[in-house]
Amino acid sequence: MNTPATTRFRALQEAGLASPAAATPELPALQRLLTQDRLTPAEFRLLLSPAAETLLEPLARRAQELTLRHFGRTMQLYTPLYLANYCVNGCTYCGYSAGQRIERHRLTPDQLRREAEVIAATGLRHVLVLTGESLTHTPPDYIGDCIEILRDYFTSIAIEIYPLSVDSYRELAGRGADSLTLYQETYDRTRYAELHPYGPKRDYDFRLAAPERGCQAGLRAVNIGALLGLHDARLEFLLTGLHAYCLQEQYPGVDLAVSLPRIRPVPGGFQPAVAVTDRMLAQFIAAFRLFMPRAGIALSTRERASIRDGLIHFGVTRLSAGSNTAVGGRTCQSGSGQFEIDDHRGVAEISAMLYQAGRQPVFKDWQTL
C-alpha cells in the first residue's frame, strides 16, 4: 500500500533540513511568530532554535492559551501495561533488548486479568499495552488475545508494540485496539543503524511508515515520538513535529499526538549522547503547541514529578499515572523494568495534584464502539 504522508515527510527530511540548533532568527521575527494563527514548518523550526529559548515565557503563555482553548482545563490519564519482555532486537539503550541478561516473562491470561483489575480499580479506563518484539513469544495473535481480555476492563486500548502491516493493525483494531503509539527512536539513519545493531528493528523505513499504516488501518489515535538524547535533540523534535504534520495533513480525522521521551537510565547502563535540558523540553512542548494547536502531547513518568507538575500548564494533554515498566509489575512479578521511572505517584495522587492545579483528570475519553 502507498504511504503518501511518509513519502512527503521523507522528502522534507531529505531536502537537507538543517538543525534548529543552526538557526539564528532575530528577536522581532520570533515575537511575530507568537501572534500568528498558523505556522509553517520553517517557522516551527525557528521556534525550536536556541535563540527562541530566550522567549520561553511568552512562548509558554501563548501555548497555554491555545491549549486551554482547544482542550479546556482537562488532562487525560492513562497507564502502561507490559505484556512481556521477550525481544529479539538489540537496541543499545533499552533494558529489555535481547542482549540484556534479565528474567523474561510473558503474562498468562490469568495474570493479565489480575494486572488489569488492579489498574481498573484506580478508575482509569485508558490503557497502553506494551511488549518487545518476539514472533515466538508475543505474535500479533497473542497481543490480540490480550486486547480482548482487556476490553472487559478498559474502554480504550492503545498498543505500543513492534511495527506491523496494515492488515495486522486492522486485525488488532477489529479485536479492540483503538490507538497506536510508536516511536521512531531517532530519525537519523546513521545513528539509527548504530543503536540497532541486530534484529528486525534495523529496518528504519518499515518502522518510519508504521504510524501511517496505523492511520490507514483505521486506528483512531496515533502517537509518535523520538527518544530525546540519542542525537541532536532540536533536530529530532523538529522531525517529530514534521512527521506528525504530514500525517495530519493526509489523515485529518486521526487524533495525532507526540511524546517527548527523554532517555532514562536502563539496566545496561546506556549513557545519553546529548543533554536535553528541562528548558529545552519546555520549549519543544510550547513550540509544538503553536505549530499544531489541536494535537495531543503526552508526558510520561520518565519525567520527575516537579517537571511534570510545571509542564501540565502549557501544552501537555495526556499524562501517565501509576506507571510500572516491569511485566506484571503491579501484581505477580518483580523483575527489572524497561527503564527507570521518575514519578512514582499513583493515580489518586496525580488526580489530586491536577485538581490542585485547576485541571480535571479525565479517566475516560473514548470507548471502543
Place this chain on the structure above:
Amino acid sequence: MPDTDTLSIGGTRLASRLFVGSGKYARNSLIPEVVAAAGAAVITVAVRRVDLEAGAENILAHIPPNIVLMPNTSGARNAQEAVRLARLARAAGCGNWIKIEVIDDNRYLMPDNAETLKATELLAAEGFVVLPYISPDLYAARRLKAAGAAALMPLGAPIGTNRGLQTKELLRIMMEETDLPVIVDAGIGRPSQAAAAMELGAAAVLVNTAIATADDPVRMAAAFGLAVQAGRQAWLAGPGRCRETAAASSPLTGFLR
C-alpha cells in the same frame, strides 16, 4: 420575559434559551453552579466521557435534575459511530435527546453535514429527538428537516475559537428560510456575541468553551444568561434595520399630499 415566548423542542418546553456544555471544566463540580448562574435549560454531555461506574468521577453525577440532558456524539467520525453512541446514551438512561456531532477533521473540527444527515435519518426514525450540529448550509438544513431533525445547530465559528458569528449571513438565511428552531452552536466567545445571535433571530445558543475556560466560569455563565435574555428581548421588540446611509428627518417627499 413574556410567558408566551417559550421555546419547545421535541415536545419539551424549555425554561430558557441558553444551552451549555459540560466539557473543559477544571472540575465537574462547577457544572451545577454554572447551570444555576446561567439559568441554562439544556446541557450537553459527550457520551464518550460518560462512565456509569466511575462514582464521583462520573460526569452524570454532576448534572442537576431540573435540566434537559442532551447527550452528544463527540468523537464520532461517521454516521455509523454517531448512531452507536446515540444508542449507548439511551441505553445508559440519558433520555432520547441526541446532539449529533460527526467530525472527521482534527484541524478545524468542522462537522460533516452529509454523514450527519445519514445519522439524523436513522435516529429520528428510532424516536430520538435529534439536534444536528452542522456547517450552516441551507440545503443541508432542508434535508435535515425532511429527515426528522427537531432543531438545527449551525456553527458561528469553529469549535473553541471564540470568534463569534463568522457565519452570520449564512445563519441569517437559514433562520429566515427554515421553520425549525436554529440554535447557534460553537464559536460564541463573549456574551455580546450571544446577544447578537439572539438579535439575529436564533432560537437559542449553546456555549461551552467561553464559560468553561473563563477565569470565573460561574460569573461568566451569569453574564451569558443575561445576554441571551437581552438579545431575545431585542428580537421580540423588533430592532430597527441597519442602513447604509443616514435617514433624513425631513423627508424629500414630505411636500406631497
